[in-house]
Amino acid sequence: MGIAWESVSKRYDDGTVAVDNVSLVAEEHRTLALVGSSGSGKTTLLQMVNRMVTPNAGRVVIHGKDNHGMNPVALRRSIGYVLQNGGLLPNRTVLDNIATVPMLLGMKRKEARAHALEVLDEVRLEESIKDRYPSELSGGQQQRVGVARALAANPDILLMDEPFTAVDPIVRRGLQDELLRLQSEIGKTIVFVTHDIDEAFYLGDHVALMRPGGTLAQFGTARELIDQPADSFVETFISAGCLRSELR
Numbered sequence: 451m452g453i454a455w456e457s458v459s460k461r462y463d464d465g466t467v468a469v470d471n472v473s474l475v476a477e478e479h480r481t482l483a484l485v486g487s488s489g490s491g492k493t494t495l496l497q498m499v500n501r502m503v504t505p506n507a508g509r510v511v512i513h514g515k516d517n518h519g520m521n522p523v524a525l526r527r528s529i530g531y532v533l534q535n536g537g538l539l540p541n542r543t544v545l546d547n548i549a550t551v552p553m554l555l556g557m558k559r560k561e562a563r564a565h566a567l568e569v570l571d572e573v574r575l576e577e578s579i580k581d582r583y584p585s586e587l588s589g590g591q592q593q594r595v596g597v598a599r600a601l602a603a604n605p606d607i608l609l610m611d612e613p614f615t616a617v618d619p620i621v622r623r624g625l626q627d628e629l630l631r632l633q634s635e636i637g638k639t640i641v642f643v644t645h646d647i648d649e650a651f652y653l654g655d656h657v658a659l660m661r662p663g664g665t666l667a668q669f670g671t672a673r674e675l676i677d678q679p680a681d682s683f684v685e686t687f688i689s690a691g692c693l694r695s696e697l698r
């Protein structure tokens with residue numbers, strides 16, 4: 451159960467190899483942190499899950515089923531997706547942003563809004579912001595609304611693509627702690643993309659470190675990567691991260 455990427459590769463139409471023969475798993479009810487430098491194929495791997503990207507080779511298996519046979523639209527509605535900067539609809543209020551997917555899934559507007567209020571509370575946002583537009587929120591609030599929006603349809607799977615990158619380090623640590631608290635309560639299968647190894651170690655039950663060129667450098671727990679780095683690339687990537695946190 452959970453998500454399995456089985457020997458997946460993706461070459462885009464212009465010939466760019468984004469992901470090269472990667473196999474890894476995201477265990478059910480756990481957080482997998484997908485980490486690597488810019489262009490190492492993280493977003494491509496993430497988008498293979500909800501079929502925004504189709505692999506050229508290999509397959510993605512979700513809860514035991516090849517996702518290739520699943521309806522892409524239904525799949526996207528059943529999987530929460532948090533984009534960088536929250537990915538909110540600018541001309542809809544906070545409440546309507548959160549209520550959107552439940553309504554697409556057939557909930558009545560009134561019911562969806564009532565549900566959205568509950569989710570707002572779940573991510574510890576004040577009810578008073580419900581009628582604001584995204585541009586009227588702080589960066590941290592926008593990120594929280596993004597998380598609320600992804601959770602509103604109560605998906606088993608939550609895909610998060612560098613969701614906390616755009617905020618300052620203190621707000622960011624707060625959001626990370628919120629996510630850990632939330633995850634201990636809701637136990638979703640989370641795939642969390644970041645380029646920050648410290649964030650990956652902090653949030654991930656497992657960590658997959660990608661190498662430039664879209665190959666997997668190492669998959670394991672933070673402890674395993676730290677104690678038994680697969681090679682000098684892994685070692686260097688980890689020590690660069692630790693150096694950064696000391697400088698902060």
Ligand SMILES: Nc1ncnc2c1ncn2[C@@H]1O[C@H](COP(=O)(O)OP(=O)(O)OP(=O)(O)O)[C@@H](O)[C@H]1O
Pocket residue numbers: 462463464466467468469486487488489490491492493494495645
């Ligand atoms: N639609 C596309 N067409 C062509 N090349 C693409 C496309 N999308 C991504 N790429 C290329 O594929 C490679 C991997 O991209 P991807 O977005 O998966 O990386 P990433 O690890 O998420 O990077 P970042 O940390 O910058 O978000 C990059 O070289 C990128 O330029």
Ligand SMILES: [Mg+2]
Pocket residue numbers: 492493494611
């Ligand atoms: Mg990306």
